[in-house]
Amino acid sequence: MDRIDAMQAFVRVVETGSFTRAAETLQSSRTRVTQLVQSLEAHLRVKLLHRTTRKVNATADGAAYYARVVRLLADLDDAETSLSAASEAPRGRLRVDVPAPLARLVLVPALPDFHARYPDIQLDLGASDRHVDLIDENVDCVVRGGTLSDPSLRARHLADLALGIYASPAYLARAGTPVHPHALDDGTHRIVGYRGSRTGPPLAYDLQRGDEHVSVHGRPVMSVDDGNAYLAAGLAGMGVLWLPHYMAREPVAHGELVPLFEDWQLAPMPLYLAFPPSRHVSHKLRVFIDWVVDLMAQQAPAILPPKAREAPPA
Template sequence: MDQIAAMRAFVRVVEAGNFTRAADLLDMPKPTVTKLIQQLEAHLRTKLLNRTTRRVGVTPDGAAYYERAVTLLSDLEELDGSMMRSQASPAGRLRVDTSTSLALHVLIPALPDFHARYPDIQLDLGVSDRPADLVAENIDCAIRGGDVLDPGLIARRVGEIELVLCATPGYIQRHGMPEHPRDLESGHQTIAYFSPRTGRRMSFDVVRGKEVYELDPPYVLAVNDSTAYLAACLTGLGIAQSIYSLIEPHLEGGRLVRVLPEWHSEPIVLHVVYSPNRHLSSRLRVFVDWVAELFATSNMLRRRPAR
């Protein structure tokens, strides 16, 4: 038995929750994964997994073995990397998940710099507004906005953004300019954004001094992708609340106008998050540091709308 291969298979089955998904992540046939787990259980003389038709659960012995196996495999991977290359030149595959707007406007334009610094790192960039399951999907880290709700994740704050209200000149010509946030709740159309995970629509939160409003106005369209959200706003369908730096070129070009410009949103904090079960490898460490440096200088995050 190849015990290291069996341990890797076991860890993937636990994280994925089933043999089929684990086999896909390991890029090996499902029967091979099953055989490796059986051999490992026979070698350890204990049952590690409880198998049902729908899902695989971990036994108490399996849970204890999983924690030690994750640490051992991470240490082994780090040891191999240190023997092959110096820490100044980390290498290997790194899986990152981020939102569409951050990918298009911050990360991807800066990737030539990252590749020039770390040419031996292969980056798998998942781009979607759908929150990913880091453990089940075998993702090294994700860049997320808002509160980190999972207490099991480690989060590093890397920046913040603010949202502003906007619409096309044509929409304002047809419906008039709102004078107060409450005006959005009657006589106006809005474009809503809903969570890809929960389906819940995000409210329009606006602040001016000590005045705070959390609005849920009528909408004509709701989308779950930030790029589609901006595209819908540009059609003139209604008022949207978008990241200022994303709409700034459209404001300068006259395609959009600010709505209630003296109002703004509370800052949305951005984090790089990763699982504590995933050893902070040299390639993950340098990527997190690079993202923090990038976001500290990004116009998308530094620019603030005029109050």
């Protein structure tokens, strides 16, 4: 038995709650993972896991052993990456999930720079707005806008994205140009709704002009759960949009969207990079985080005041 392999298999089973999912994330077979864990239990002469038809849970001894093994594996990784060659050339597979518009407009165009710096990192990039279970799906980190739904995650603040309200010329020709934000609530106008991974009623959008404050929900004509589809619906004239400036910049320049309420201010949307609290921050993840922080500093300079809020797609 390779004890390190067995420890890694045990950790993944505990984190995913399944031998099958653990095998998938380790790119191994269920039989192999099962054999490794059984060998580890035999070596320790302790039952580490409760197995049922639906779920695998750690025993009391298994939970205590898991906590120590996670630290041990992290120390082992630190020892390897502290070597000069490893520090200069981080390597390995890095699984990341980011909002689709951010991937298309910001991240992917800049990736040649990242690859030139770190050619030995294989980046597996998911572009979605869905909820990602970082443990079950073995994802190293996600980038998300708005308030994080899981407070247990560790997070790095990346930027505060400036927001604006926009509509297409076709929509304004049909519905007229609203002169006050209240027009979005009084039945005169329609918005495109954005669901994302949230549940429950839609949140209000707060606007300020001098001493005047308004809170607007809008009347959705439709709702979508993808940032690119959200933008496409607005460009097609379906309704009014709330967008980060980086998403609206090109359509506004081409005359495809028109800014509304430019004398009003909207609270910016925080952008975070999040990763599991139990996951060791490897050298490859560290360099990726630092690279994204620098990239967003260029793409979304600091905004004052940095008031947090939930908002449409990041």
